[in-house]
Amino acid sequence: MPRGSLGDVLHCNKGCGFLYWPARFKVVLDAADALAYLHHDCVPPIVLRDVKSNNNLLNEELGAKISDFGVAKVVRGSDKGCVECMSVIAGSYGYIAPEYAYTLHVNEKSDIYSFGVVMLELVTGRRGVEVAFGEKDLVSWVSSVLHNNGADKVIDPNLDSSFREHMNKVLDIALLCIALIPANRLSMRTIVKLLQESNVKWKY
Secondary structure (H helix, E strand, O other): OOOOEHHHHHOOOOOOOOOOHHHHHHHHHHHHHHHHHHHHHOOOOEEOOOOOHHHEEEOOOOOEEEOOOOOOEEOOOOOOOOOEEOOOOOOOOOOOOHHHHHHOEEOHHHHHHHHHHHHHHHHHOOOOOOHHHOOOOHHHHHHHHHHHHOHHHOOOOOOOHHHHHHHHHHHHHHHHHOOOOHHHOOOHHHHHHHHHHHOOOOOO
């Protein structure tokens, strides 16, 4: 893809900074739409198992396309939320859902956690894992900063503050995606709906 991956663009390997919030939001919505298709419209559902910023490729218009289905898993069973047990873990540190890391059980909720981390990357401008976090990952860092300092210290300070209200809405949706208990995480279809509703005021 012409623009490379979201990770490249967001973290300055290409395009240095990706500082326009509406463009970041477009990526969030495109990626959410794609995952919702895999989870809700494919029969049986497909779990990507490696949702991360480097697996979201950007075209010239900064439209996002999900890539790398090498470790994707078809989730068999008649009910949504059916759990598959893997023999080995797949995914990238900083994005892997806790229950998947501990039990090797995977379903759509595992992808949703990882997607929440990608959303946090777009809101904070930080990587999923950084040396500055010490032994923490982005999820732990966000939780700690929110608790001690509030949302203003989480949101990327390089972004135009006129979009701060919408950034806070997207941050709230991301936090629902990374709920520790998988059953408390939103479905991708609900995430798409909430993201669309969050943008009613601005319409970009």
